Each structure stands twice: as C-alpha cells, then as structure tokens.
Amino acid sequence: MLVLLVLVFVSLGPTMVVVRHVTGAITQDPPLFLRYAPEVPALAGYGTFLDWKQIPMLFPPEVSSFFYDGELREGTGFGLNGLNEIYRVLVALLMMLIGANVLPQTRALYGTLFALPTRKGTLFLLHAATLAVVCILLFGLTFILNAAAIALTKGYDPDIFGLVFNIHVLLLLYGGFFAYLGLAFAALFRQRNVALLAGVAAIVLVITILPNVQNAMYFTYITEHKHEMRLAKLQGSIPDDPVYRTIQALSLAPGTAYTRSIALMGYDVKYPRSPYCPDCNPGETRWQYLNRVRVALAAMSFGLMALGTAAFSRKEASG
Amino acid sequence: MTTMARLTGHVFRKRLFSWRNAAFLLVVIGLLLAGALDQLASWQRLSTSGLAAPSGEEATFVSPVSSLYPGSGRLNVWDAVTGTLRLSGEMLGGPLFLLRAMTPLLAFFLLLAGLLCAYDMVSRDLETRLMDSLLGLPVDRRVLGLSKAFGETLALVMTLAAGCMAALIAVSTINGLGWTLQQLARTFVFLVILGAYCFLFVLLGMWISATARSSQKALWICSAVFVLALAAHVITESMISIDRANLPEVPDLPREVFQYFEDIRIKGFPESGVAPPEMEPYFAELDAYSTELASYMRSRYRNERWWSFLSPPGLLIEVSGVLLQDQYYDVLDVFYSPELERRPASLGASLRQSVPEIVWLGLLCLALMALNIRTLIRLEV
Numbered sequence: 001m002l003v004l005l006v007l008v009f010v011s012l013g014p015t016m017v018v019v020r021h022v023t024g025a026i027t028q029d030p031p032l033f034l035r036y037a038p039e040v041p042a043l044a045g046y047g048t049f050l051d052w053k054q055i056p057m058l059f060p061p062e063v064s065s066f067f068y069d070g071e072l073r074e075g076t077g078f079g080l081n082g083l084n085e086i087y088r089v090l091v092a093l094l095m096m097l098i099g100a101n102v103l104p105q106t107r108a109l110y111g112t113l114f115a116l117p118t119r120k121g122t123l124f125l126l127h128a129a130t131l132a133v134v135c136i137l138l139f140g141l142t143f144i145l146n147a148a149a150i151a152l153t154k155g156y157d158p159d160i161f162g163l164v165f166n167i168h169v170l171l172l173l174y175g176g177f178f179a180y181l182g183l184a185f186a187a188l189f190r191q192r193n194v195a196l197l198a199g200v201a202a203i204v205l206v207i208t209i210l211p212n213v214q215n216a217m218y219f220t221y222i223t224e225h226k227h228e229m230r231l232a233k234l235q236g237s238i239p240d241d242p243v244y245r246t247i248q249a250l251s252l253a254p255g256t257a258y259t260r261s262i263a264l265m266g267y268d269v270k271y272p273r274s275p276y277c278p279d280c281n282p283g284e285t286r287w288q289y290l291n292r293v294r295v296a297l298a299a300m301s302f303g304l305m306a307l308g309t310a311a312f313s314r315k316e317a318s319g
Numbered sequence: 320m321t322t323m324a325r326l327t328g329h330v331f332r333k334r335l336f337s338w339r340n341a342a343f344l345l346v347v348i349g350l351l352l353a354g355a356l357d358q359l360a361s362w363q364r365l366s367t368s369g370l371a372a373p374s375g376e377e378a379t380f381v382s383p384v385s386s387l388y389p390g391s392g393r394l395n396v397w398d399a400v401t402g403t404l405r406l407s408g409e410m411l412g413g414p415l416f417l418l419r420a421m422t423p424l425l426a427f428f429l430l431l432a433g434l435l436c437a438y439d440m441v442s443r444d445l446e447t448r449l450m451d452s453l454l455g456l457p458v459d460r461r462v463l464g465l466s467k468a469f470g471e472t473l474a475l476v477m478t479l480a481a482g483c484m485a486a487l488i489a490v491s492t493i494n495g496l497g498w499t500l501q502q503l504a505r506t507f508v509f510l511v512i513l514g515a516y517c518f519l520f521v522l523l524g525m526w527i528s529a530t531a532r533s534s535q536k537a538l539w540i541c542s543a544v545f546v547l548a549l550a551a552h553v554i555t556e557s558m559i560s561i562d563r564a565n566l567p568e569v570p571d572l573p574r575e576v577f578q579y580f581e582d583i584r585i586k587g588f589p590e591s592g593v594a595p596p597e598m599e600p601y602f603a604e605l606d607a608y609s610t611e612l613a614s615y616m617r618s619r620y621r622n623e624r625w626w627s628f629l630s631p632p633g634l635l636i637e638v639s640g641v642l643l644q645d646q647y648y649d650v651l652d653v654f655y656s657p658e659l660e661r662r663p664a665s666l667g668a669s670l671r672q673s674v675p676e677i678v679w680l681g682l683l684c685l686a687l688m689a690l691n692i693r694t695l696i697r698l699e700v
Binding site for chain 1: 339342345349350353354356357359360361363364366382383384385386387388389390391394399401403420421424427428431435439450534535536538539540542543545546549550552553554556557558559560561562563564566567569572576577583585591594602603605609612613634641647652653654655659661
C-alpha cells in the first residue's frame with residue numbers, strides 16, 4: 001500500500017505537467033472579465049478594467065503546473081490546481097506515514113532488536129539515517145520525473161531547472177520534517193494507530209492553523225503599530241517587541257515557510273531584480289531568507305530526531 | 320426501528336463523549352477559527368487598501384474586475400464569486416464568506432476525518448472478538464451495522480456543527496459581524512449537506528474496515544483512498560482547465576480612451592459620471608467582449624458540472640459555491656453581461672441549482688449503505 005502511495009505521489013507532478021500542456025491551459029497574462037457589480041458606475045468599472053489589464057502572472061509560465069496564480073495561498077487558503085499547494089498537504093501526510101512505519105511494528109521484532117549489543121539510541125539513529133536516505137531517494141526521483149516532464153513539454157531552460165531543483169530541495173527539507181515527526185511519534189506512542197492520528201492532528205496544526213495564526217497576528221500588528229513599523233523600517237531594524245519576534249518566529253514554521261519560500265523562488269526567476277520579500281529582515285536578500293528557512297527546517301527535524309531518540313531509549317520490547 | 324434508534328442513540332452518546340471526538344472538536348474549532356480570523360484580516364485589509372472607492376463615490380465598492388486563472392470554468396466561477404465577497408468594502412456574505420473560503424480544505428479534511436472515524440469500526444470488534452458476542456445478540460446484523468454508522472456520523476456531524484458555529488459566532492462577535500436570516504438558513508442547509516458528506520465517508524470507512532478485517536490494513540487503505548481522491552480531483556481539474564485559445568480576445572485599448580482614463584486617475588471622476596460620446600464605441604466593444612465571455616463560461620460551466628460527480632470533494636465545493644453566497648440568483652451572473660437580468664438571490668433558487676449534486680450525494684450514500692449491508696450479511700466471524 002505504501003508503494004502505491006509513493007507511486008501516486010511521484011506520478012502526480014509529471015501527470016499535471018503533461019495534462020496542462022495537452023489541454024493548453026492558461027499559463028500567462030490571464031484574460032480579464034467584468035463582474036456584475038451594479039453599485040459601481042460603469043465608468044469606474046471600465047477604468048478599473050484598464051488598470052488591471054497590465055497585471056501579468058507572477059510566475060514563469062514554464063512552471064504553471066507548480067504555481068496556480070499570483071496569489072499566495074497558505075494555511076486554510078487552499079487551491080486545488082497548483083502542485084505546490086497539493087504537495088503542501090500530500091508531502092506532509094505521506095512523509096509522516098513513511099516516518100511512522102520505519103520502526104519495527106511487532107513485539108517479536110523489538111525483542112530481536114533490543115537483544116543486539118547496540119545501544120537503543122544508536123539503533124534509533126540508524127533508523128533515522130535510513131529515513132534520511134529514503135527521503136533523498138524519493139525527492140530525487142520526484143525531481144527527475146518532474147524535470148523530465150517539463151523538459152519534454154516546455155524544453156530546457158537552465159533558470160527553470162534551477163528553480164525546479166530548488167523547489168525539490170525545499171520539498172526534501174519540508175518532507176523530512178514530517179518524516180521525523182512520524183518517526184518521533186512512533187517512538188513516543190505505544191500504539192501505531194495513535195501515533196498516526198496524533199501525526200494527522202500535528203499536520204493540521206502545522207500546515208493550516210499556525211500559518212493562519214501568524215498571518216492574522218501579522219496583519220493585526222502592522223495595522224495597530226503603523227508608527228513603530230515605519231520607524232523601524234527607516235532605521236533598518238525590526239521592532240523591538242516580543243510580539244513581533246513571536247510573529248517572526250512563527251513565519252519559520254514549516255507550513256508558512258514552505259509556501260512563502262516556494263512562491264519567492266518562482267518570483268525570483270521572473271523578477272530577479274525586484275527586491276520584493278515581505279518576510280526578509282532589513283538588509284536581507286531573498287536567498288538569505290530562503291537559506292534561513294532551510295536551516296530552520298533542518299534544525300526542527302534534528303529537534304524531532306532528538307525527541308525520538310530520547311523516547312526510543314526508554315522503550316521496552318513489550319511495546 | 321425502535322432497536323435501531325436505541326442502538327444509534329447508544330453509539331451516538333458513546334462517540335460524542337469520547338476522547339477522539341474531543342480531539343476532533345478541538346481540531347475543527349482551531350481550523351475554522353484560524354481560517355476565519357485570517358480571512359477576516361485579509362477582508363479588512365483589502366477593503367481599506369488601494370481598491371477603495373473612486374474619488375467622489377460612496378465607499379461601497381465591489382471590485383468589478385477579475386482574472387481567469389488556470390483551471391476549470393467551474394473553479395473560475397467559484398473563485399470569481401469568492402473574490403466578489405472578499406473584495407467587497409462592506410463585507411458582503413458575512414459569515415457565509417468565512418465558511419465558503421474554508422470549503423476546499425474542509426472537503427478533504429472531512430473526507431479524511433470520516434474515514435479515520437470508521438476505519439476500525441468493524442475490524443476492531445473482529446480483532447477483540449467482541450463481534451462474536453455482538454452477532455450473538457437477537458438483533459439483525461444489518462441493524463447493528465447501520466446503527467453504528469448512523470451513531471458515528473451523528474456524533475461527527477454534531478461535533479462539526481458545534482465547532483463551525485462556535486468558530487463563526489466567536490469571529491462574528493469579535494468583529495461585530497451580523498447574520499441575516501438568509502445567511503443563517505444557508506449555513507444550516509450547508510451543515511446538513513456536510514453531514515451527508517461525512518456519512519458517505521463513514522460508510523466507506525466502515526466498508527473498508529469490514530472488508531480488510533484488520534485495523535492496520537484498513538488504515539492504510541483509507542490513507543490510499545484519501546491520496547487517490549486528492550490526486551484524482553487535482554488531475555481532473557487540470558484536464559478540464561480552460562483553453563486560452565477558446566477565449567475571446569480582450570479588445571484593444573484606443574489611445575484616446577487610455578488618455579481619458581489617465582486624466583480621470585489624476586483629476587478624479589467627472590461630475591456627471593457619464594463618459595463622453597467618443598468613448599462609446601470602445602465601451603460597446605467591451606460589452607460585446609463581456610457578453611461573449613459570459614456566454615462561453617455559461618456553456619462551459621453547464622458541461623463541466625457533471626465532472627464534479629466523479630469526485631465527492633468536487634461535489635461539496637460545487638454546492639458550497641452555490642449555497643454559501645447571498646449575492647447572486649445564479650452564480651453564473653457573476654460574469655457581467657449587459658443583457659443580464661439581475662434578480663435577487665434566494666435560498667430556493669440556490670437549492671434548485673444544487674439539486675443534481677445533492678441528489679447524487681444521496682444516491683452515493685444509499686449505494687454505500689447497500690454495499691455495507693451486503694458485506695455485513697456475509698461477514699464471517
């Protein structure tokens with residue numbers, strides 16, 4: 001069953017790329033339409049129509065399968081026809097399932113394992129290393145298949161391939177976090193089903209609730225602290241406020257960091273000279289921010305690994 | 320019938336006060352509260368941003384322009400109506416908008432929740448040998464099985480409804496957002512449909528549980544069903560996405576019209592609010608473009624809606640698109656056309672428009688009930 005899930009996962013990207021290509025879907029400069037809005041005078045409507053006509057797609061058309069549109073959807077905002085939004089949910093679930101199934105599942109196997117002359121912590125780290133290899137192989141395969149589908153349908157472009165590679169590196173780190181979450185939960189809980197259900201609840205929290213909480217906190221903060229924000233911007237610093245620091249820390253939570261980073265990467269290829277980066281610290285470039293996200297994801301995975309090691313060291317062969 | 324009602328009541332009470340249900344309630348409230356607060360923040364931000372009323376006009380502004388995006392015509396209609404509510408200066412739609420914006424996520428979350436609630440419904444009893452005793456009772460096994468499914472679904476739906484209402488009331492209270500009677504009625508009808516949607520997946524989970532006979536195996540199959548449902552929905556959406564080549568061309572902008580609007584941008588709208596006669600040919604072209612686009616979207620939407628019958632989440636999103644709005648008599652009216660006759664929105668009209676989807680959902684539930692009965696009758700202990 002796990003093999004079937006993996007097969008569906010790796011074939012999703014190439015299928016989307018090919019289907020999009022065959023159906024000739026809109027990939028750039030979306031056409032506009034007038035909405036029925038009787039309270040707006042026709043003249044104003046046409047005026048706005050002209051303004052909006054100049055808005056192009058935010059991302060390169062070659063990767064339209066990844067980026068749905070210019071709008072950043074995160075948390076509970078969920079689109080259904082862009083790969084990055086589908087990966088946001090699917091990678092988290094699949095990797096958590098894989099992570100939770102790396103450890104032995106029967107008492108007999110635990111008995112054999114604990115009879116070995118190796119420390120429990122070392123045994124756990126060996127499982128964690130196996131999981132890292134599985135993650136690298138899975139996302140390597142996903143990258144190869146997605147890149148091949150793009151090359152076949154759109155041709156070779158080094159910038160686009162660099163972008164696709166970076167997306168998959170981020171996916172690897174994002175997926176790794178959830179794989180280690182599954183592994184740690186499998187070590188923490190006695191019953192596998194409880195570990196899986198706890199994993200699902202944690203995924204809901206990390207990829208939907210936390211990003212929305214961060215967003216709502218951020219917009220409330222900038223509305224209520226306009227003056228401080230302007231002053232800090234002039235001074236090239238960030239507001240010296242614990243609430244603001246919490247908001248910044250929350251922006252590095254996997255769900256938020258993944259969506260924003262992936263959108264910034266696409267934007268960077270299309271508008272390399274634009275300094276646009278809403279989550280960057282003063283003086284920080286887009287790529288410095290992306291590196292910060294990568295380090296944060298790796299650090300959180302290590303944290304989960306440490307938690308798992310501690311829980312596994314106390315585990316008994318009886319479960 | 321009495322036995323079934325009693326058994327359903329027993330399962331319902333047992334499930335309602337279980338730890339699993341408490342966790343589900345917390346997740347639902349957290350999910351909806353976080354989503355609703357976020358939508359509210361974006362709603363307020365957009366209504367006070369550059370999309371403000373044109374100079375000299377009252378500040379009741381609904382951005383009248385939108386873009387088509389990669390995706391099906393159906394998805395574009397859903398997005399256009401959601402955009403109308405989101406960009407409204409006066410928070411049109413009220414709590415309906417908050418629930419609507421959450422539906423794509425809820426469609427998949429409830430699919431998973433329904434399956435996870437039912438994946439061990441039969442297999443656990445088989446594994447613990449409780450099924451031996453249960454089947455020894457003087458109760459028809461069909462009644463036994465269906466009571467479990469009904470009780471489980473009722474508990475799930477009550478929890479979901481309580482979570483939804485708690486989150487929406489909390490957000491409405493925080494923000495002073497009022498409810499109209501129509502909005503309340505639409506929310507209630509949608510919650511009933513959500514109940515049927517949950518029932519569908521509880522029945523599916525129960526059937527998987529009875530067929531797999533092992534909780535671990537059933538959990539894996541349920542995970543695979545979830546992933547396949549997500550993949551099938553996404554790929555179908557891509558397959559029916561709008562082909563740019565079939566869309567009418569946006570009319571070219573004459574230089575003098577561009578200049579006229581540039582002047583308006585700098586000096587503000589003319590007192591009369593009427594465009595000079597030389598603008599008329601361009602406006603006529605725009606009207607013709609809008610009419611052609613609206614007619615294309617109408618025919619596309621009508622053909623495409625049958626695709627949603629292949630995917631239950633698509634079905635729920637489609638129903639939410641029609642029910643969770645109180646601005647349009649027919650959601651396709653969102654595409655402006657000068658020939659369009661504007662009619663006030665009504666719950667009856669929205670329900671009539673959703674009849675095929677609701678009937679199909681009911682038929683799917685009946686089919687799964689029949690399948691479960693067949694499996695339970697043949698279940699060997």
